[in-house]
Amino acid sequence: xxKRVGKQTxxxxxxxxxxxxxxxxxxxxxxxxxKDYFDIILQDDLNGKDTFEKAExxxxxxxxxxxxxxxxxxxxDINYLFAGDLLNQLTSSCFAAKDLDIPFVGLFGACSTMxxxxxxxxxxxxxxxxxxxxxxxxxxxxxxxxxxxxxLEYGSQRAPTAQWTVTGSGAMVxxxxxxxxxxxxxxIGKVKDYGVNDVNNMGEAMAPAAxxxxxxHLMDIAREPSYYDLIVTGDLGKVGxxxxxxxxxxxxxxxxxxxxxxxxxxxxxxERQGTNAGGSGCGCSAVVDCGFIYKNLIQGKLKRVLLVSxxxxxxxxxxxxxxxxxxxxxxxxxxx
Amino acid sequence: xxKRVGKQTxxxxxxxxxxxxxxxxxxxxxxxxxKDYFDIILQDDLNGKDTFEKAExxxxxxxxxxxxxxxxxxxxDINYLFAGDLLNQLTSSCFAAKDLDIPFVGLFGACSTMxxxxxxxxxxxxxxxxxxxxxxxxxxxxxxxxxxxxxLEYGSQRAPTAQWTVTGSGAMVxxxxxxxxxxxxxxIGKVKDYGVNDVNNMGEAMAPAAxxxxxxHLMDIAREPSYYDLIVTGDLGKVGxxxxxxxxxxxxxxxxxxxxxxxxxxxxxxERQGTNAGGSGCGCSAVVDCGFIYKNLIQGKLKRVLLVSxxxxxxxxxxxxxxxxxxxxxxxxxxx
Numbered sequence: 001x002x003k004r005v006g007k008q009t010x011x012x013x014x015x016x017x018x019x020x021x022x023x024x025x026x027x028x029x030x031x032x033x034x035k036d037y038f039d040i041i042l043q044d045d046l047n048g049k050d051t052f053e054k055a056e057x058x059x060x061x062x063x064x065x066x067x068x069x070x071x072x073x074x075x076x077d078i079n080y081l082f083a084g085d086l087l088n089q090l091t092s093s094c095f096a097a098k099d100l101d102i103p104f105v106g107l108f109g110a111c112s113t114m115x116x117x118x119x120x121x122x123x124x125x126x127x128x129x130x131x132x133x134x135x136x137x138x139x140x141x142x143x144x145x146x147x148x149x150x151x152l153e154y155g156s157q158r159a160p161t162a163q164w165t166v167t168g169s170g171a172m173v174x175x176x177x178x179x180x181x182x183x184x185x186x187x188i189g190k191v192k193d194y195g196v197n198d199v200n201n202m203g204e205a206m207a208p209a210a211x212x213x214x215x216x217h218l219m220d221i222a223r224e225p226s227y228y229d230l231i232v233t234g235d236l237g238k239v240g241x242x243x244x245x246x247x248x249x250x251x252x253x254x255x256x257x258x259x260x261x262x263x264x265x266x267x268x269x270x271e272r273q274g275t276n277a278g279g280s281g282c283g284c285s286a287v288v289d290c291g292f293i294y295k296n297l298i299q300g301k302l303k304r305v306l307l308v309s310x311x312x313x314x315x316x317x318x319x320x321x322x323x324x325x326x327x328x329x330x331x332x333x334x335x336x
Numbered sequence: 337x338x339k340r341v342g343k344q345t346x347x348x349x350x351x352x353x354x355x356x357x358x359x360x361x362x363x364x365x366x367x368x369x370x371k372d373y374f375d376i377i378l379q380d381d382l383n384g385k386d387t388f389e390k391a392e393x394x395x396x397x398x399x400x401x402x403x404x405x406x407x408x409x410x411x412x413d414i415n416y417l418f419a420g421d422l423l424n425q426l427t428s429s430c431f432a433a434k435d436l437d438i439p440f441v442g443l444f445g446a447c448s449t450m451x452x453x454x455x456x457x458x459x460x461x462x463x464x465x466x467x468x469x470x471x472x473x474x475x476x477x478x479x480x481x482x483x484x485x486x487x488l489e490y491g492s493q494r495a496p497t498a499q500w501t502v503t504g505s506g507a508m509v510x511x512x513x514x515x516x517x518x519x520x521x522x523x524i525g526k527v528k529d530y531g532v533n534d535v536n537n538m539g540e541a542m543a544p545a546a547x548x549x550x551x552x553h554l555m556d557i558a559r560e561p562s563y564y565d566l567i568v569t570g571d572l573g574k575v576g577x578x579x580x581x582x583x584x585x586x587x588x589x590x591x592x593x594x595x596x597x598x599x600x601x602x603x604x605x606x607e608r609q610g611t612n613a614g615g616s617g618c619g620c621s622a623v624v625d626c627g628f629i630y631k632n633l634i635q636g637k638l639k640r641v642l643l644v645s646x647x648x649x650x651x652x653x654x655x656x657x658x659x660x661x662x663x664x665x666x667x668x669x670x671x672x
Contacts, residue, residue, distance in 0.1 A: 106452070128463065318431065
């Protein structure tokens, strides 16, 4: 009955399956290197709505409903929707959930929400509480910019370490049966704060949380990094990825140079697309995990991956009050 | 293994126990009718901090750490902290979690967060994923007013239907063993929106969600309302409470007149304290459940209660964009 492994990790008994995923992205993401892996690329990042927030909400609604269709299920087959986003009071998720006839659990983990929701979805199935669960999240460049930074109309300059919030949403449907990739282990992270207070350098702020969670996960289940075909952090970008690799090697002796990617680093061609240190936002790891990673798992090109979405837990209020930027990361091992 | 009952409810197998609670409130709550049930009443609602947000965060930190002490446990005995609050990006919870060495799952359910976190904590224990879990939430009158309404310095008039955000935090420690009140059933709610857009009438906005969850819970487990010594909604206040009673009777035939209270209605003496339609905020049901309800359960004065925290899922952005106010409610049955 007790599924705890080591200090901070749990293993699943029933191997909750990811039976379908759906990813929707904006036009810019649709011009990036991973464009062929997304289910739909919007022509217009307003998606026919009159505000960016409504557009983002329509994207998560689309990801959820289309992922359910892809699983050949109906809305009322789904026992729970675990979802969240970056907007104040989860505006995007809550207004999508309002139009869905599914019990709703709202989550906030900043950009760690994809693995936070996936972890809870898998635990809910493994605990015997659900037959089908959807895990989902979203972000939108324009709704995030104006909430966290500046009105777009200012045309602010961007720091070299700044990241570009991904416009996109991803959803995963989990179930009990079938020959699909399954969740084997989950490591819920602790909040880590190394005193970073540069709001233009999220990668540096989140890296210690990624390092803590990845190292604890590997120690808990006594695996070397090489067990995984790929370790996939959320949205550390180029800067945070470098720090994470360096710290894992120097502090823990884990060498990730052969099997480590970061969703924020992969989703854009930074030079060509002007995305500086890389992509970010809840939608970043959501669409890369639901698109690129899941499709490679289904095709057998990947067999074991460790998904580690990472979140920077700041608000504009906490920044204005001089506080630092805490980070968090949750790891979910998916295997076939 | 399958713990589902009816359409939307689950029962626990192992009866996760609520082994301790802790409640901290501000000075105004400490002058209300329930003052004798709170663990500590602050003399100063800034709690020695220089901002209301930092004060709120210090209160949830206090509730979590003191509840752990009351359970004779240490921080590293706790496998998960499920917590959330009203502030943008959960500022209060995240900055408390930063100073706690506990894996953290951030939740947003507006004022439904006490039963949202309690539900997930109980499921996590019942699913075999944890030995001890803390569920917690907080709110603060002054941080909420300036985020959602107006700067306090404006001295705005308050509508008769307006509620008063409770300054307070409550935490519950759940475990596997002992002769304590236990969680028997959980009904996670759906988001309900009846088109209310008056931000000064949260009770009306949340009532349909409370009605939906309570009715579904009773139908799922085939119980009459009289099974419970008390049904306790979160923070509907006087207005929302009346609507909830009326709708449950007229639409479902459930008569709650003998065993129903609302935390927002109970926590203040509205006439004397000028709190209009009642208390609100995540902290409202948190401190009433952790204080008044839990202590009555422990003393044997209550044996079966249904806790139903209720949340209004609005943001200032969604209001400015002309959207209505969706509500949600989660029900947790606690028995001895």
